[in-house]
Amino acid sequence: MGEAVRILRVLAQHPGLELEWDEWDLGADRFLETGVTISDREFRSLADDYDAILLGALGDPRVPDNEHARDILLGLRFRLDLYVNYRPCLVRHPRHSPLRSPAGAAMDVRFFRENTEGSYAGVGGALRQGTPDEVAIQEDVNTYRGVERIIRAAFHYARSRGRRRVTMVDKANAMAAPGALWRRVFEEVAAEHAGIEARAMYVDAMAMDLVRRPDHHQVVVTSNLFGDILSDLGAVLAGGLGMAASANVHPGQHALFEPVHGSAPDIAGRGTANPMAAILCVALLLEHLGWTWAARSVEAAVEAALEDEVGTPDLGGEAGTVDVGRWIADHLTDDQALWERQTDE
Ligand code: IPM
Numbered sequence: 001m002g003e004a005v006r007i008l009r010v011l012a013q014h015p016g017l018e019l020e021w022d023e024w025d026l027g028a029d030r031f032l033e034t035g036v037t038i039s040d041r042e043f044r045s046l047a048d049d050y051d052a053i054l055l056g057a058l059g060d061p062r063v064p065d066n067e068h069a070r071d072i073l074l075g076l077r078f079r080l081d082l083y084v085n086y087r088p089c090l091v092r093h094p095r096h097s098p099l100r101s102p103a104g105a106a107m108d109v110r111f112f113r114e115n116t117e118g119s120y121a122g123v124g125g126a127l128r129q130g131t132p133d134e135v136a137i138q139e140d141v142n143t144y145r146g147v148e149r150i151i152r153a154a155f156h157y158a159r160s161r162g163r164r165r166v167t168m169v170d171k172a173n174a175m176a177a178p179g180a181l182w183r184r185v186f187e188e189v190a191a192e193h194a195g196i197e198a199r200a201m202y203v204d205a206m207a208m209d210l211v212r213r214p215d216h217h218q219v220v221v222t223s224n225l226f227g228d229i230l231s232d233l234g235a236v237l238a239g240g241l242g243m244a245a246s247a248n249v250h251p252g253q254h255a256l257f258e259p260v261h262g263s264a265p266d267i268a269g270r271g272t273a274n275p276m277a278a279i280l281c282v283a284l285l286l287e288h289l290g291w292t293w294a295a296r297s298v299e300a301a302v303e304a305a306l307e308d309e310v311g312t313p314d315l316g317g318e319a320g321t322v323d324v325g326r327w328i329a330d331h332l333t334d335d336q337a338l339w340e341r342q343t344d345e
């Protein structure tokens, strides 16, 4: 996150961007000291006082059941009703994809993961825990409203970005009730979007297809759990979790940007974590705030680093976290077109 903030600091000097931010510590140290993950006052402030939230990776092995990370991340997704989890998975440099697309075209899939219900809704519980008669239940909650709004978001995105294919992913052959709802709504919304090829697929087939023809799918819309799993697969096919950024959005209301990866405790303190996912979150944030031109410059700076083989060990490089952040910041500082640009004209 330090490197993402370094990029924000560079961009804050741009006369066409009005960026101001506060830095908050919601880290595990604070939680272990105080027992507070995020207070109600903090939550209200995040909801009321800011246009966007940039959240660092969470997770600390000293908090074994992950309560802290879950409470903050899932808490914000649910309480702010951030129903769109947008996860772009695109190959930014062919060197980093473990796959070679047969057609030579690069993977560029935009996942629309439902972010407020499904198996994450917390409906369920356990009985007779610790005995041989233990029962554990977690319901898969799918509402018409919830399904419709994420499917609409995916089609809206496809239409506004000139994408011609939207794929809905479910498991209707085994989970009939949610499958029927998702398929019916998908067909309804697809019928309003002539010219966009709409197809439903089972999640197992999609997992296979993403590997078999990574360049085929364009916009994928799916449930919370399937989206969680497929977006990790998509991320690794596109170059690794170190480069995967995501947006959690309730359009017109709230937005939170976070890297898809966790906190990588296995390499903590070594200074080798890839900052690109966090930096690409800054790009998503800028785009959300309406500064698409600045977002493109950030993406281009990351791509320039990849082109120059400036990368952390996960990308086969030898640079440290700070080296990569500084390289990208310097590239932005030297980007003439960025500094001459004032608007999206
Ligand atoms: C993600 C993460 C979270 C999720 C975890 C940390 C609860 O894996 O953002 O993809 O499952 O949504």
Ligand code: MN
Binding pocket: 228, 229, 232
């Ligand atoms: Mn995940």
